[in-house]
Amino acid sequence: MAEVKIIYWSGTGNTAAMAQSVADGVAAAGAEAKIIPVENAGAADIADVKAFALGCPSMGAEQLEESSMEPFVEEILGSVSGKKILLFGSYGWGDGEWMRNWVEQMTGAGAEMIEAEGIIANEAPDADAQAACEAAGKALAANA
Template sequence: MKKVSIIYWSNGGNVEVLADAIAASAKENGAQVMIKHVTDATVDDVINADSVAFGSPSMDSNRIEQQEMEPYINQFKLLPNNGKKLILFGSYGWDEGQFIIDWSDRMKDYGFNVVDILAVKESPSEEQLRKARELGKELAR
């Protein structure tokens, strides 16, 4: 059974909706899922997982949330992430989602295998929720 960790930061609820859809699908596809708000997450939650998903809205000029998510993500810069499967997801309101591409490039530099990304403008549509469920299925593989 694959161990999947889903760690996110959400304020308006859109990122949390995506996280819940990803988690539900990963569970339905046989994975052992741990889902946490970043304030409750530890580095071990990622180290001990087979695959991981990180989620954040775009804030402050095309960047992930800076007070809690950014410091958490920075911890992985110097760790051996060994190509661990990673999916990134998030929401944006005004910047056309460039933050997720920048974040993906950064996580590849940190040694993760970024297999997919999902950025939604404001709240997710039914089609985007279907995509989130596909991401959960991918994490469980």
């Protein structure tokens, strides 16, 4: 059974809920989902995988969380080329600039996006965001 890793950071639980929806989609597609808080993740977690997900809400001036997620992303940038990646997260202000920047950063490093623009939810994920996360989880499983 293929395993899909879903690595995330969540401050209020909204991005954690999105991670669970991605995992539900992975499981529905017949693969095993492994949800990992970014504090417990390292570059070795994605070294030998073909597809994985990263989740982080917008922080401050529309940026990634600085103490855990941003250093993790910097650590893996050199090893994402050719991998299928889903980016997701929630926000409470702004227009999603942090996600556009994150997608650009990852595609610039050679990653292929499962969802071209990532998946974002304003505050708690609504039914549409949950459905998008589940669909993306199925796509991840198909690429694992």
